[in-house]
Amino acid sequence: xxxxxxxxxxxxxxxxxxxxxxxxxxxxxxxxxxxxxxxxxxxxxxxxxxxxxxxxxxxxxxxxxxxxxxxxxxxxxxxxxxxxxxxxxxxxxxxxxxxxxxxxxxxxxxxxxxxxxxxxxxxxxxxxxxxxxxxxxxxxxxxxxxxxxxxxxxxxxxxxxxxxxx
Numbered sequence: 001x002x003x004x005x006x007x008x009x010x011x012x013x014x015x016x017x018x019x020x021x022x023x024x025x026x027x028x029x030x031x032x033x034x035x036x037x038x039x040x041x042x043x044x045x046x047x048x049x050x051x052x053x054x055x056x057x058x059x060x061x062x063x064x065x066x067x068x069x070x071x072x073x074x075x076x077x078x079x080x081x082x083x084x085x086x087x088x089x090x091x092x093x094x095x096x097x098x099x100x101x102x103x104x105x106x107x108x109x110x111x112x113x114x115x116x117x118x119x120x121x122x123x124x125x126x127x128x129x130x131x132x133x134x135x136x137x138x139x140x141x142x143x144x145x146x147x148x149x150x151x152x153x154x155x156x157x158x159x160x161x162x163x164x165x166x
Contacts, residue, residue, distance in 0.1 A: 011140035038132035045139035046111035052143045070108040
């Protein structure tokens with residue numbers, strides 16, 4: 001039986017500080033379902049990222065449509081946060097940020113295949129707790145990265161807007 005990830009508490013604290021109600025509640029529910037409800041945990045992992053993308057886009061004054069799926073939301077947010085691979089020059093960061101985009105897209109696809117948002121049908125694969133743990137952990141890590149990047153960008157903008165001291 002998985003005991004949880006060492007990162008669970010750090011992610012929980014970051015998400016609670018960002019939004020103690022909706023976003024943190026989604027994270028907590030995903031953690032609780034990893035072992036006994038892997039399809040539900042996978043669905044919540046994807047929804048957590050969707051929540052974070054929408055919250056930050058809204059805080060940034062950016063528009064998004066209800067029909068925007070997770071990859072679209074992430075691409076919009078990556079542009080706002082300057083996290084798109086084209087926004088950086090260092091090759092290793094281009095690679096990492098491209099991989100982050102791939103993770104987000106893959107979590108959306110995994111939710112469609114193994115989550116509980118669609119009928120499982122008679123022949124569909126069934127996720128194990130380890131699949132749920134991977135999905136939830138990746139989602140939590142990405143969510144905290146997006147939040148900390150948003151906070152860093154806000155701090156940069158505040159410093160740039162502050163009057164110079166003599």
